[in-house]
Amino acid sequence: MSYPQDCWYVAATSDEVGDGLVSRRILDRSVLLFRLSDGSIAALEDRCAHRPYPLSAGHREDDLVVCGYHGCTYDASGRCVRMPGQDNPPWGAQVRAFPVLERAPFVWIWTGTPGGERLRPPPSTPWLQGDGWSSVGERRVVAADVVLLHEHYLDLTNVFEMHPELVPPGIEALPPLEEVIVSEMSVAYTRELPQAPLAPWEAKVSGLDRLESFGRRETGTFVTPGLHKQTYSIIGPDGPELELVRTHGFTPESSGVTHVFLQISWRGGSLSSDAGAQLAGVFHEMADRDVAVLETMQRCLDEDPTPRRYVNVKADRAALRARKIMQSMVEEERAD
Ligand code: FES
Incomplete structure (x- = not known):
């Protein structure tokens, strides 16, 4: 399991x-x-x-x-x-x-x-309960193991290949992870992007001037095996102009199949009136592409389950920690 x-x-x-x-x-x-x-x-x-x-x-x-x-x-x-x-x-x-x-x-x-x-209460999710935040969500069943999903969303270097239209213009590569914080049960990373003008989707949602340059701050957290949180902020000279949270509830249906409860939450000063519909569309399309890759990986594993050693890169640091935490939780339960 x-x-x-x-x-x-x-x-x-x-x-x-x-x-x-x-x-x-x-x-x-x-x-x-x-x-x-x-x-x-x-x-x-x-x-x-x-x-x-x-x-x-x-x-x-x-x-x-x-x-x-x-x-x-x-x-x-x-x-x-x-x-x-x-x-x-x-x-x-x-x-x-x-x-x-x-x-x-x-x-x-x-x-x-x-x-x-x-002994272990569920994680708190205040950004999903209002306080200036709005949210929109969807649910899917994905034919891929929960570990693959956590790893996928802890490594966003795939955006250049999978979702190039989402990358702010002029950014050719993601800077390395600045910080990976590991606790007994969770892993979190942060990354700052250099100043760049807005990608079309950012301009549509935020209502900001597309040609102006902004910074971006991104974080990803493996909160528990059942919850994954990512944040993305567009930052102007006076602080965040748009804050996004992508929340994934990951619930194994069985080994190799996972229920995904996706929520997109946002808040900001000058948002466009249809920000919710825009975000729902952008992240739905993104999820379609993510699911296609995840299900293909699961098929590769099922067709040839022979254990093999994969090459890891620097960007895999957080994902590898999350895998380890889940493995040790499973082993502990087996031992009990
Ligand atoms: S009452 Fe449920 S199976 Fe008989």
């Missing part, structure tokens, strides 16, 4: 979980999500305790879920409260309930060691 279990991952976005039953494969488990009458969200194992049948194929009765095969009925804690044909459900008739925490737009889930969720 390439991913740690003991970690909070994004299960869904808030708007996906309503009155219906949402089934999602998360960390090789089928999980059922539904919103209760008090507005909170319940997450249960999506498999009846009676027979191997998904609860998501049943229906709701208020805050209860009724299995669509013989009618066993479960509450939000996973306890079977009604079993057709007998007065009381048998002892142990229960499905696992998973801890869930909603911090819109993300619904976080813990499917790891029971009780472990109290």
Whole structure:
């Protein structure tokens, strides 16, 4: 297995979980999500305790879920409260309930060691909760391993080859990473770009004069195996003119397949009125190209899984650290 279990991952976005039953494969488990009458969200194992049948194929009765095969009925804690044909459900008739925490737009889930969720709270994401920020998002399922995704987004030297129209005019190469900060669980890098005029997309979003020169500051953070954060600021003489955050919730569906919850957040002084639509378009196209490369790499690995030694370059520093952190988390869990 390439991913740690003991970690909070994004299960869904808030708007996906309503009155219906949402089934999602998360960390090789089928999980059922539904919103209760008090507005909170319940997450249960999506498999009846009676027979191997998904609860998501049943229906709701208020805050209860009724299995669509013989009618066993479960509450939000996973306890079977009604079993057709007998007065009381048998002892142990229960499905696992998973801890869930909603911090819109993300619904976080813990499917790891029971009780472990109290020791490691999900990362805080204040830029996704307003305070001058606006956000737009999308979700995809990518046929590539979560480790490949983290590595890809920790090395932006691929922009010249993959996304050349996004690079500010006159910049021929990215300067080296200035700083790579590593803690026990996270990796972060920063990089400053030299002054340059605006790329067309930057001018459209920021409303700034395209011919004026600005600096750029970029950071990337592997926050946890389930969350990746990148920032990009266009900086004028008085400070940031436009601040962008690209947030990726990465949730393994299984080894080799990952749910990607993408959020683009922005704030700035003189933004164009359709900044949100512009950014959604730019980053959607970027994601299309990223996904094509990531899925191709996964296919190469699947076709020839023979371990081999790859050449690493300076820009891989942060990515390699992230890989190591994930590997050591997986090994620690195996040892436990
Ligand atoms: S399989 Fe669910 S009640 Fe029988």
